[in-house]
Amino acid sequence: MATVTITDVWKYYGKTMAVKDLNIDVRDNEFLCLLGPSGCGKSSTLRMIAGLEFISSGDIYFGDVRVNDVPPKDRDIAMVFENYALYPHKTVFENLANPLKFQKMNRADITERVEWAAEMLQISELLQRKPVELSGGQKQRTAIGRAIVREPKVFLFDEPIAHLDAKLRSHMRGELKHLQRRLETTTIYVTHDQLEGMTMADRIAVMHEGVLQQLGTPGDIYNHPVNEFVAGFVGEPPMNFLDCRIERVGDSVSLVNDNIKLVLGGDQVRRLEEKSAAGEVRLGIRPDDLSVEMGRDHGFAIDAKIFVTEPLGGDMLVDAELGKDRVTVKRKIAEMGQPGEPCGISLNIEKLHVFDRESGEAIF
């Protein structure tokens, strides 16, 4: 049993506020991802959980035990650092064996564990090398190996695969997720890459400027972002945003700007009324929920002009200009339009997100 509970945690560095009033409960055996842009306080949070950083205010519990004053060595955690932090004077084998030696494990068992971990991470041939003789990816896997040789209460990963090339990264995403499921160990994983969060995590905690924005399953975060920041941060290519105003004519309520007019459904109108929203709002729509047709006779509701088309192999992205706004549309690959050519766009009204213009809070 290893749950991690973070209650009302604040972190200051002098005058810099890195983490503000953070509350997260990590469940047993859960893969929780701390997601956010650079400098949002992810590492600070992780380091406080590890005991490497002093907690300015608030408490952290492992299970029922308050660990604020427990030194790292007694917390029974394993951590992978952002910049590997391998011991340069030790071989890969000795690096992996290091945590086991502190547990006073006997030699034969150490060798067995290290070889098991090395096998899993495909670094068996490198065991006798020193860290300087490894490539970045091999170093990273050694660092991961040093964490998994033990059976800790909690795994802490600080952007463990950020420095790998795209292909290896996608491979390691699968490996790490598989590993976590197999080892059934509570895991807290820091990343700024939303794709890693979406693909690996049971739940994601999205942070921005030290503040927790939303905590939920990847599906929650993707489909029901609580504000414009979360909506824009998660999803690739990112969500399109357009400024609109709410217009009521008789019973029908619609979102209008110079180029578009969208009549809202009953549910959506009710939601607007609940939040008593009126006037200016911001509309959000994902590139997948837009359709585009090339040419003048498109038969779609909205006229637009092509800005650029980007083929992705099977799919393509079309950047289209709606007056002075620009939207990205994802569709199956088709003929490439030339910049400036006319095209038509339609939206899936069901998938619309509407945000308060002022606060950025989601209305729906």
Next chain:
Amino acid sequence: MAVNTIDSEPPELSAYRGVRRIDHTPHIFNNQPARYYLMWLLLPAILLLAAISLYPFVWLIYMSLHEVQLAPGKSDLWAGIDNFTRLFSDKSFARGWVTLFKYSALCLSVEITLGVLVAVILNNSRLEKLFITIFLMPMMMAPVVAGFLYMFLYNGTFGWYFWLLRSLGVLDGGSILGNKTWAMAGVVATDVWQWTPLIALITLAGLKRVPQEQLEANMVDGAGPLRNFFSVALPNLYPFLLIAILLRFMDNFRFIDTILIMTGGGPANATKILPTYLFDVSFKFFELGRGAAIAFTLLLLTILLGLALTKIFEDPTRKIKTSGTE
């Protein structure tokens, strides 16, 4: 370098089938580009160094092979390797070496232990800058002055240390520098007092370079502060300690000012390290040929020990096994 190791390819590559491979290695492997022009740049410095250090060195060898005559007009007599062979039967010569090793080992071990300890205590403390400035003061003193200072401190009539040790009951009767065991401790203490700060300074610089994240990783792995120091900080300090040890051991092998002032090698040769014996032979007995022979052995051993130390303390992270030709 590491880039060219070809013993095993990265595992992620071997997963692919049907990729283009190159299995031969070029004839010329790891050849450095020619850099002869560097020699021309270095030549003036080499010539200058040769003039001021090679010339005396040649003279040293010449003298060690002759019976040098001091009276004007008399030419030196060829002695072959007589000066060297005579050293084998010279008891004082052998004893000089033993004393020198004892002295140097004592100085080094105390200085390194104390220096590292001081550095660790000072590191990241608030008064670090102030303390290191104060600690460095003895180092600024000429060794002769340090010798005089300690001679007075040890003095049997008004010496403060003498009084202190006497009051503590450690020293029963006699003077410090007049006692065979205490005299050695006395000269070692002087050296320690003067040079521990240097070691502390070098170690402090080294401690700043110990990567924080390695210490943190080791803590997470389960190390307490002491284990953390020995298993992460110390190995990272090796290159710095090497410099410190090299500097100090070579100084021990050539500085005689302090000992000459304090004991002159006595009592009963208890502090007569080889360089002081060399001083006696050359400048008291004026046997310049024999002195040169002793100096030559001293030089030779200094070089050999220096090389050995460098080997022992070689930065382990730099040791790269290369499978290519070297």
